[in-house]
Amino acid sequence: MKVTFKIWRQDKPQAKGAFKEYQVDELTEDMSFLEALDHLNERLVLRGEKVIAYEYDCREGICGQCGVFINGRAHGPHPNITTCQLHMRSFKDGDTIVVEPWRANAFPIVKDLIVDRSAFDRIIEQGAYISAKTGTAPEANAILIGKAIADRAMDAAACIGCGACVATCKNSSAALFTAAKINHLNSLPQGKPEAHQRVLDMTAQMEREGFGHCSFTGACEVECPAGISIANIAEMNARQGKAQLLG
Amino acid sequence: MKVNTLFFRKSIVAATGLFLCLFLIVHLSANCLLLLPEQAARGMYNAYSTWLRENPLIKVVAYALYLSIIVHVVYALLVTIRNRKAKPVSYAVNHTEANSSWASQNMGLIGLSILIFIVIHLANFWARIKLGLGADVGVDAAGNKDVYEVTYALFHNIYFVLFYSLLMIPLGLHLHHGLKSAFKTLGFYHKRGLEVLARISLIYAAVIAAGFGIIPFVVYFK
Numbered sequence: 001m002k003v004t005f006k007i008w009r010q011d012k013p014q015a016k017g018a019f020k021e022y023q024v025d026e027l028t029e030d031m032s033f034l035e036a037l038d039h040l041n042e043r044l045v046l047r048g049e050k051v052i053a054y055e056y057d058c059r060e061g062i063c064g065q066c067g068v069f070i071n072g073r074a075h076g077p078h079p080n081i082t083t084c085q086l087h088m089r090s091f092k093d094g095d096t097i098v099v100e101p102w103r104a105n106a107f108p109i110v111k112d113l114i115v116d117r118s119a120f121d122r123i124i125e126q127g128a129y130i131s132a133k134t135g136t137a138p139e140a141n142a143i144l145i146g147k148a149i150a151d152r153a154m155d156a157a158a159c160i161g162c163g164a165c166v167a168t169c170k171n172s173s174a175a176l177f178t179a180a181k182i183n184h185l186n187s188l189p190q191g192k193p194e195a196h197q198r199v200l201d202m203t204a205q206m207e208r209e210g211f212g213h214c215s216f217t218g219a220c221e222v223e224c225p226a227g228i229s230i231a232n233i234a235e236m237n238a239r240q241g242k243a244q245l246l247g
Numbered sequence: 248m249k250v251n252t253l254f255f256r257k258s259i260v261a262a263t264g265l266f267l268c269l270f271l272i273v274h275l276s277a278n279c280l281l282l283l284p285e286q287a288a289r290g291m292y293n294a295y296s297t298w299l300r301e302n303p304l305i306k307v308v309a310y311a312l313y314l315s316i317i318v319h320v321v322y323a324l325l326v327t328i329r330n331r332k333a334k335p336v337s338y339a340v341n342h343t344e345a346n347s348s349w350a351s352q353n354m355g356l357i358g359l360s361i362l363i364f365i366v367i368h369l370a371n372f373w374a375r376i377k378l379g380l381g382a383d384v385g386v387d388a389a390g391n392k393d394v395y396e397v398t399y400a401l402f403h404n405i406y407f408v409l410f411y412s413l414l415m416i417p418l419g420l421h422l423h424h425g426l427k428s429a430f431k432t433l434g435f436y437h438k439r440g441l442e443v444l445a446r447i448s449l450i451y452a453a454v455i456a457a458g459f460g461i462i463p464f465v466v467y468f469k
Contacts, residue, residue: 072345
């Protein structure tokens with residue numbers, strides 16, 4: 001199959017970027033989207049042109065590195081997947097596919113399709129951990145946790161930090177990401193001792209990083225590869241209010 | 248205690264929004280008097296509005312109402328400014344319709360149309376009846392200010408009828424997204440409760456918009 005890629009090219013953070021069109025043939029429907037970009041880059045190398053910079057790592061939907069905006073959707077036309085899980089069979093022969101980097105003030109462009117998502121790391125550093133003495137792992141059943149709570153914590157913990165929620169949000173809000181990290185730990189007994197401080201510190205960092213407000217459009221939960229529910233944001237709001245009053 | 252603006256501002260918008268939602272229920276209930284036959288409607292509507300104007304408790308509520316509208320608008324503006332800064336560059340292609348409702352993406356724009364409506368609505372009624380600006384308001388047989396006549400005259404102008412009715416569409420859209428979102432902003436996250444809340448928001452928005460939208464036509468055809 002043959003498609004036209006219209007891809008954002010930008011040399012460095014401060015450079016003025018622009019779209020550039022590339023016609024690519026000899027693609028097959030079973031290629032993943034990243035393999036199609038690899039294929040294009042191989043052609044660019046042969047022609048002596050600069051390759052397109054994009055991020056990836058695991059290529060199996062776990063690492064959260066491969067986020068790009070494809071034809072007006074985070075990670076392409078299907079809900080709840082990563083870019084590496086998108087295949088060329090989702091497009092038609094002759095299609096033009098527009099590929100853009102995540103757009104957010106808090107995610108500055110590094111080069112082409114790569115953005116700097118270290119704002120997420122700094123939110124994590126503020127409290128997405130528990131303070132515990134290291135050493136031998138404790139006995140797994142020493143702390144009993146009900147299944148309902150374990151399930152909810154696990155659902156929140158599924159966040160892979162890809163940034164699709166920020167990318168698709170009209171306000172570039174990091175509410176879904178931060179909520180997932182907070183609810184994961186605060187719903188478990190291990191997270192309770194530092195619960196209030198965790199909420200206050202992580203949300204304060206979210207504010208400092210320049211993310212926008214949450215408007216509850218619901219776009220984030222549709223594009224989230226881990227299917228994190230937007231109800232997590234409401235839960236974070238409740239925890240934030242409680243921490244403000246008690247913390 | 249340091250306040251986090253991301254939460255504080257939205258909470259203010261949500262709380263004032265919910266108060267305005269309550270007000271709309273009372274406002275629409277009273278306006279249903281206009282659906283009665285001419286004589287009964289005039290007497291009861293004028294008596295009710297006199298009672299409103301003279302009740303000291305209503306005076307307090309009225310000031311809370313003015314304040315809520317102003318604070319709701321100002322804080323929504325602050326929220327919008329930060330949101331714009333957070334996303335300075337838009338996508339060349341963005342299919343928001345695939346992941347969210349149009350209303351949820353355009354609450355600011357919809358809100359602006361409602362604000363314009365409120366200004367005109369206040370000029371039509373509040374300015375004349377409470378501030379005494381513009382043409383004098385007459386008195387009915389019972390000695391009450393003839394607010395019914397003001398309404399009746401206004402809604403015998405087809406342009407005002409259309410304006411008042413059509414502007415209830417953005418109001419309905421705003422309420423549908425706003426009511427359920429306000430609860431979530433204030434921390435309501437019960438899973439089944441959120442499903443019920445979504446249904447209540449739809450019914451509430453539909454009843455308020457349809458109710459206010461129909462009344463001008465009913466008066467027009469009286």
